Amino acid sequence: MPKDHGIGASPKRREDVRFLSGTGNYTDDINANGQAYVHFLRSDVAHARIKSINTDAAAAMPGVVRIFTGADFEGVGGIPCGWCVTDRHGEPMQEPAHPVLAQGKVRYVGDQIAAVVADTAEQARDAAEAIEVDLEELPAVVDMKAALAEGATKVHDDLSSNLCYDWGFVEENKDAVEQAMQDAAHVTTLELRNNRLVANPMEPRVAIGDFNRATGDSTLYTTSQNPHVIRLLMGAFVLGIPEHKLRVVAPDVGGGFGTKIFHYAEEAFCTFAAKAINRAVKWTSSRSEAFISDAHGRDHVTKIELALDADNNFTAVRTDTHANMGAYLSTFAPSVPTWLHGTLMAGNYKTPLIYVNVKAVFTNTVPVDAYRGAGRPEATYQLERVIDKAARELGVDPIALRRQNFITEFPYATPVAVEYDTGDYHGTMDALEKMVDLSGFEARRRESEARGKLRGFGVNCYIEACGIAPSNLVGQLGARAGLYESATVRVNATGGLVVMTGSHSHGQGHETSFPQVIAEMIGIDESMVEIEHGDTDKAPMGMGTYGSRSIAVGGSAMVRATEKIIAKAKKIAAHLMEAADADIELKDGTFSVAGTDKSVAWGDVTLAAYVPHNYPLEDIEPGLEETAFYDPANFTYPSGAYACEVEVDPDTGKVSIERFAAADDFGNIINPMIVDGQVHGGIGQGIGQALLENAVYDENGQLLSASYMDYAMPRADDVPFYAVDHSSQTPCTHNPLGVKGCGEAGAIGSPPAVVNAVVDALQSGGHDVTHIDMPVSPSRVWSAMQS
C-alpha cells in the first residue's frame, strides 16, 4: 500500500493552493512605497559604436526622475562571470568587461544603452523614445565559424579575437583517440546543431531596488533561482555592498529553467539607482524584452565521431563543438559547454577513450548560459544520435548496440574525469521495454501506413551529473563559488518546525517535499513543518536551485541540521526520563527509553527546550535550532532510457508524437507525484526543443523569432500522455537520502528519442535521411524527404 505521509508518499503540493488561486506573491506583486519605474532603452542594432547620447529632451519629459547612461557606471564594477575556464594551453579564457549600461559600444540587439527612471512606467517609456542616440553601425558577428575567421570583426575590441577559449578534454587523450579512430573497424560521423532556445518562464523577470536612507540598507526583490548568489555577485563585484547591508528576496518565482540563475544588469541597475535617487526603482520585463534580454540556452554546432571495433564495441568518441557565448559572459556560461558537457561524453557506455574539443565564441547575440540540463542535453543529444546512426549503418538493433556497450560495474571511473557511483542501465532499459510494447510496433506501423503515415520508433539512454557539486572539485575546474547548501531548522516551543533553506523553489514543490523528509525523520505530520526560502535574511547562506541539486544538496543540509536537532532533543528527552542519552529512541514523534515503557512526546521535549525548568542546563543550551552546511562528495548520476514513437505525415512533413515513455533511475524518491511532474515538464521542454523551438538570428544580428508569432512553444496538443517509470532505483551512495535529482532529466533525455524516431519513420518510407537538425519542423522534414 502506498505510504500516505513521509518519504515515498505523494501528498498534493501545498503551494499549488496559492499558485492556482491567484494568491501567490510574485516579485511584480510587490510595490515599495513611492517607487519609481525604469525603462531600458535597448539597442535595436546588433553591433555599433556609441558616438553620442543626448538625453536633454528626454530629461524634460513629464515624470522623468533621472536618466542614466554608461557614464554613470564608470566607477562601478561590471557584471561578473562566475566561472573561469582554462584553455588547452593552460591559459585562462578571454573575459570581456560587462558593464551595467553599455559603454562605448552596443553588442547585441537588446543591449542596454540608457535607463530612464520616471514616476510611471509609461512616462519612462515615453521619455526613452526621446533619447537621441548616435550610433555608428558595425558589421554584426553572428555565425560562430565566421567569427573565428582571420580578420573577423571583433565583438570586444580589447580581446585578441572572438575566441573565448579553446578547451581540450582530456587533452592527454587526444593522440590516443586519433589512433583509435584510425584503428577502428567502423567510424560513424555526425554533424549537428543543438538549437538555440529562449527559456520563456511564464513569469518574465522583475527587479525592485530599494534603499533605506535611515539604515543605509539596500534591498533587491528579484525573480531569481538563487538570491544569495545574487547578493554575493552584485554586492561584492558590482556595487560594493557588504552582505550585512544588502538583502535579496526572491519570493514566488514563476519558473526559472536556468535563465533566472544569473545575475543580470537590471538587478544591479535597480539597486544602484534606488540609492542614487533615494527612491525604490521597479523594472518589469515585457515578454518582448525577455526574448532579447534573458540569457538564451544551447546553441552548439558539433561534429561527433564514434569509433567501433569489429564486434561493435565502442572504442573511442571524439567531438568538436563550437559553443555560442553571445556578446558577454553570463554568470555560468563558460562552464556549460565544458564541465557540464565534456564530462558527460561517456554517457552510459564503457567507451575507453574520449576527447572533447570546445571552442567558445563571442557573437553579437544575446548571452547564452544554462538552460534546463545545461551542457548535458547537448552531450546526450550528440552521443545518442551518433549511436543511432552507427546502429543503422551497421545494421544492428539500436537497443542491442547500447546494451552491449553499457557500463555494468559501479563505481565506474569514466575517461572524462567523473566517477559514477551507482546505476543500472540494463534495469532502466528493461523498464522501458516493458512500457513500449515493441512487439506490437510493426502492427502499429502498418496501421499508420494504411492511413498514409510513416511511423517511427526511437530510443535513447542518458546519464547526467547533477546535484552540483563538490566545492573543492569545482574550484579546481574554475568555479568562483562553492556549491554546498545550507539549512537552518528552527523548532518552536510547541513542536512545529521551520526550515530555512538556501534551495529555492520556483515550481519544484519544495514546500511539500522537504517537510516529507522531516516528517519521516521525526515521525510527525508534514503539516508541522514549514519551508522558508528565497530571502537572504532568513537562510544563512544558499547557492540556490539549478543543476537538479535541491533535494540532493539542499535536502542533505536539511537532513544534517535535523539530525543535530534530534541528537539534542534526545539529550533533553533523556534528562526528562532520567535515562542515558544512548538509550533514547525516537519513533512516530515519541521519545522512549529502550526496553522500558517510559516515553515523552516530541512536543514535551520541544517545550522543555524553551521552558527549561526541568532541563540539563549545565550540559546543553536551551532552545532547539540547528544549522548545517552540506558539501556533496560527488555529483549524483541519474540515468535512464527513453523511447518515442512518432507518426510523420509524408505530404506535409508534420511530426506527431504518438507515444513517449521514460524510465528513470533517480535513486530514492521523496514524492513520486512531484517526480512524475518534473519528468513530464522536462519531456515537454525536450519535445519543444526537438520539434518546435528555435531562436534564429539573421545575418545582421536581428532575432527573427523574437515573439510567440515566430518562436514556437510546445502546447498541450503537441505532447502525448507520457508513460513514466521510476521503479529502477539505485540509491546515491554519498548523500544521506540516497537521492539523485530529477529536475533536468526529462529535458536531457527526450530530444534524441524524438529525432531518432523521425529518422526511423522516414527510413521506413524509403527515404535515405540520416539526420535532420532540430527543430524537426514540418518544412525541414519535407525538405529532407525531397533530397
Place this chain on the structure above:
Amino acid sequence: MYNFEFEKPASIADAVAALGDEDAQALGGGQTLIPTLKQRLASPSKLVSLTGISEMQGICMDDDGRVCIGGASTHAAVAEGASAYPALAALAGGIGDPAVRARGTIGGSLANNDPAACYPAAVLASGATIFTNAREIAADDYFQGMFTTALDEGEIVTEIKFPVPEAANYQKFEQPASRFAMVGVFVAKFADGVRVAVTGASEDGVFRWAEAEAALSANFSADALADMAPAADGMIADLHGTSEYRAHLVGVMTRRAVAAAS
C-alpha cells in the same frame, strides 16, 4: 501604448462621422490592432469601436439564399450562427483560440487583410460581396495584396454576403508558432464552376489558384489535382518554410479540401 481618444458609436453613420477625424482609426475586435498599439507601432488619435453598432451584428439569410454576416460579428458568433454555410462556420471556429474568437470580428479581419488570415480565403473562394458604409465590393476586387484592400480611408465593412456553394471546405496548415495559416485553402463548388482561394502562402496575400479551379471545374475530385502545385515563385519564404514548401502545401491542402468537400 500611446494615449488616444475612444468612441463607441451606436450607428454606422456616427462611426463614419467619428472616423472623419484626422488619424482616427476603426477598432473591431482589436486582435491585431491592440497588440500593435501595445508595441507602440501605431499612434491613432482616436479609436472608434464598431462593436456597439447593432446594425453591424447578426447573421441571416437573404432572399437570394446568401448568408449575410454583420461586419462586427465575432468569429465565435459566425462559428455558432452560420450553420447554413457549414464550411464557413467551421473556418470561423478554427481561427485562433477561444479568446480570439470571442473578440475578433469578420469585418476587422477583412479590413486588415493579414496575408495569413483565414477569412479572406472564404470570402474570395465564395465570391462573396463586401458591403461598406458607402458601396458594395466584389471579393475579386476587394483583396489587393498583403494588408491592402479596396477600402478607402475611413470606410467601414458593414456586412458580408456569402453565396452558399454546393460543396465547400477549408483546410488550414498551421504555422507552428503563431498557428495562423501557413497555408489555408478554401474550395467552393458552385453550379457554374469551382473557386479555390489560398491564404497564408503568397507574398501578395490571398489569391485564387486558377489552374486548380479549371481542373476541379472539369472534375471535382482530388485526383484531378494529382501532383499539382502552384509555382513557388512569389510564395512566402521565412524561418518556418521555403517558398517551395509552401507551394507544395497549397497542392496538399487543396486536395484535402476537395476530398473533405466531396
